[in-house]
Structure formats: structure tokens, C-alpha cells
Amino acid sequence: MIETKEIKIDGVLQSAQKQSIDKSAPTFVSVTEQIEWIDPIDFFQAGKAIEENRLYWSSADQKTQFVGIGDALLFHDEDASYQDLKEKWKQTLENSWIANPFSQYKTGPIAFGGFPFDAKEKVEELWEGFSGSQFRVPTFLLTSENDKSFLTMTVYVEQGSNVDQLAAELITRKNQLLHAPKPEYQENHTVLKHEVDPVEWKKLVNKATTTIYSKNVDKIVLARELQIEFDEICDIGQVLDRLQKTQKNSFIFAWEKDDVCFVGATPERLVKVDNQQLFSACLAGTAPRGKTKEEDNDFGQQLLHDQKNRNEHKIVVDMIKEAVCSFAKYVEIPEQPTLYPLKNLQHLFTPVQAELDQGYTLLDVVEKLHPTPALCGFPRESSLDFIREFEQLERGWYGAPIGWFDQYFDGEFAVAIRSALVSGDKATLFAGCGVVEDSDPEIEYQETNIKFTPMLQALGG
Numbered sequence: 001m002i003e004t005k006e007i008k009i010d011g012v013l014q015s016a017q018k019q020s021i022d023k024s025a026p027t028f029v030s031v032t033e034q035i036e037w038i039d040p041i042d043f044f045q046a047g048k049a050i051e052e053n054r055l056y057w058s059s060a061d062q063k064t065q066f067v068g069i070g071d072a073l074l075f076h077d078e079d080a081s082y083q084d085l086k087e088k089w090k091q092t093l094e095n096s097w098i099a100n101p102f103s104q105y106k107t108g109p110i111a112f113g114g115f116p117f118d119a120k121e122k123v124e125e126l127w128e129g130f131s132g133s134q135f136r137v138p139t140f141l142l143t144s145e146n147d148k149s150f151l152t153m154t155v156y157v158e159q160g161s162n163v164d165q166l167a168a169e170l171i172t173r174k175n176q177l178l179h180a181p182k183p184e185y186q187e188n189h190t191v192l193k194h195e196v197d198p199v200e201w202k203k204l205v206n207k208a209t210t211t212i213y214s215k216n217v218d219k220i221v222l223a224r225e226l227q228i229e230f231d232e233i234c235d236i237g238q239v240l241d242r243l244q245k246t247q248k249n250s251f252i253f254a255w256e257k258d259d260v261c262f263v264g265a266t267p268e269r270l271v272k273v274d275n276q277q278l279f280s281a282c283l284a285g286t287a288p289r290g291k292t293k294e295e296d297n298d299f300g301q302q303l304l305h306d307q308k309n310r311n312e313h314k315i316v317v318d319m320i321k322e323a324v325c326s327f328a329k330y331v332e333i334p335e336q337p338t339l340y341p342l343k344n345l346q347h348l349f350t351p352v353q354a355e356l357d358q359g360y361t362l363l364d365v366v367e368k369l370h371p372t373p374a375l376c377g378f379p380r381e382s383s384l385d386f387i388r389e390f391e392q393l394e395r396g397w398y399g400a401p402i403g404w405f406d407q408y409f410d411g412e413f414a415v416a417i418r419s420a421l422v423s424g425d426k427a428t429l430f431a432g433c434g435v436v437e438d439s440d441p442e443i444e445y446q447e448t449n450i451k452f453t454p455m456l457q458a459l460g461g
């Protein structure tokens, strides 16, 4: 038993209301308390009962999990401007009341969300609710870190708010979430699987290699789509549970809006900033895992020495290095890549570390890095032109930054690959690969097949 000291929420709301009267503006209130340990995915499932938008995030080392329920605040920007988001967050915090004795943990007001791969892409039916960039501060945020659980509640208090009623509502919903009966996890079953135009896609790979050969383009990343159907409405909690158990070394995320959820397990960190320490990663170049230890080792060694994959990888390292150098005096990048093992495949990996210069934040770095050549190609403009003109699918948030930041702009973004957009009893999965001069369409096709596997299995396929 931990001693859980309950915060007097009504007292906090009253003080916040006084502040909003003094400043003639609504106050953004955030209150954090430590609670008895609770399983993050159970908490996520409990959120379904109160019918609010949910979100989930697990760090790749699985030491930190976040679960958010409800929208205390939503920043929705059709233009997906990084600088506007930064300004809006600063403004929000200017008139805030933050009660948090646990700020050494990842608690307090935290915004979670994503950007589109290409802000200029026209949003069609598939990504309808996910236009532009969207960031949400949940009403209830569970932080689970090193076996400790914290709950941060966030609301707006205005001059005319009925704070007693607000406090009572928060407490009722909090109790519903914390004392829900152990949820049942429903098995998802895939009944239909449809690959979108594999033949056309392979032709597109050919077109890309021809373009690379004849023009000043080095790499173009091409994605494809797999559609599935379930026998019932897909249970996202079940998907997260499976991903959490099977996809080590991956960020596990879910961002739900109304009844649509973008969910995935990506190995690719875009950037993390913690107290001006910056961590990024270059991940490109792929091989399958072997069935035996020996075979696995062989595949890994071949990958490490394969010119085509090394070329794909180097393009990413060069760009990220240059981008990070513009924000930091000192950048540490090893000369040679190592292997990054995942359940179904392995990648070439080069970590990047730096000290971020004062005055820059996580969001500045995300803006500069995205889209890296790992998801777009190189040079950026020409590869993006090719994708815009010829790629048949709507990328939406696939391949784009997804993550979180706190009140100090510390936080982390991953690249949303190995992901699916789930809507009721249907889901669309995405996978892409880096096409370079000597790419073979059939081999690239096989590579994307293995990239679908983790999500397909987690979805019950």
C-alpha cells in the first residue's frame, strides 16, 4: 500500500477561479496526485465506459506509459504549424494553475498528438477526423513509471464556472475510471484482408528507380496499404495489450478520435528532448529475422555489409546529422550503424545525441527533421514531389511525428510507422520502404510485407 494523499480538488479549483477573475481569463488547471498502481491498459479500457477519446503511449524501453482520457484542451491546426502550436502552448501555460508535487515524474500538463505526413495533402474520407495537426491535453492522464502510478486531472476554470459542480463531476469520473471492474479483453478476429494494388505498387517502385537514375534524386520512400475487416468492432485495448507484449524496442501508441483510432508500434524515434539533452535516431535498411540463431546472425551480418541498405541508411544519417547540427554545438554520432532487432525484422540503426542550444525546443527540432529521408527520401523536395504526384494512398498521420511534450517542452516524438487506422470493424495498415537506385520491386514488396506483420498479428490477423 502506498500512502495516497488525495488532493482537495475543490480547493484548487476555487483558487484557480480567483486567478481567472483577477486576470479576466480562463485558468488552465492541472492537478497531480499519486495513486495506487493500476494497469495502464486496464485504465485505457475503463475509458471506454465513460465514452471519451482515449490515447496511449509507451516509451520504447517500456519504462513509461501514458494513458489519456477525455479532452481538456485540443489544439487543432489545419496548417499543422509547429510554431503556432509552440505559441499556443506557451499562452495556455501563462494563465495556469498547476498543483504537482511529483514533477520529477512525467506528470502535470502534457499534450499528446500528431502531425500529418504532408500538411499539403488533401484530407479525404479515410483520415477525415485527423486533418492537420491535433494535440490534446487529456482530462485524466495516467502516468505509469517504474511501477508508480500518477493521475493528472486537467480542466479549465472560468470566472462564471460552478466549481463545486465541476469538482464533483471530476471526482465521479475519476472514481469510475479507477474503480472500474477488471475489463474483459475481446479477441479480435480478422475476416478479410485486401492488399491494395500490389501490381501497380511494384510498377511505382520501377518508376521511382527510373526517376532516381535519371534525375537528381537519391532515395524515394514509397508506402502501400493493406485493408482488413473484423468480425466485430475492433477492441483497441486488446491490440495495445498484444503490441505491448510482443513489440519490444518499440514505441506503442494509440490516439483515438470519436470512434477512429490511429494505433501502432514504431521502432523509430524522431527526437526526444530531456532537459536540453537531445536524442535522435537514424533507422533505415531492413532484413528479416532468422528462424535459428545462426540464420538470424547471418541475416544481420549481411544487412550490415549490404551496399544497397547501407546507402539507404547513410542518406538518413547525413540529413539528421546536418539538421541536428543546426541546433547544437556538439553532436555525437557513431561512424558505423549497428543492428536494431525487432520481433519480425531488423534494421540498421545509428543513434544521435546532442545538447540542444538554449532557445530551441523539441518542436523546433521536430519541424526541422520531419520528414526525414527515412520516410520521404532525399532530397526532400524532389522525393516529396514524386510521392505527391504518384503515390496512390492517403498517408494522413502515417510516417509523421507522433508524441508528447510537457510544460517545459521536454518530451518525445516517434515516427508513426508500423501503424493502422482502425475504424469500427475495419482497419487500414500502412508500410513503406526506401527505394534507391538499385531497388528491386519484388524485394521491396517483400520488405513491406514483413513490416505489416507486427500490426497484422496484433490486430488478430
Ligand SMILES: C=C(O[C@@H]1C=C(C(=O)O)C=C[C@H]1O)C(=O)O
Pocket: 221, 223, 268, 283, 284, 285, 286, 312, 347, 374, 375, 417, 418, 430, 431, 432, 433, 434, 435, 451
Ligand atoms: C517506411 C517504413 O519504414 C522505414 C523504411 C525502412 C527501410 O526501407 O529499410 C526502414 C525503417 C523505416 O525508416 C515503414 O515501416 O512503413
Ligand SMILES: [Mg+2]
Pocket: 284, 285, 286, 312, 433, 434, 447
Ligand atoms: Mg529498405
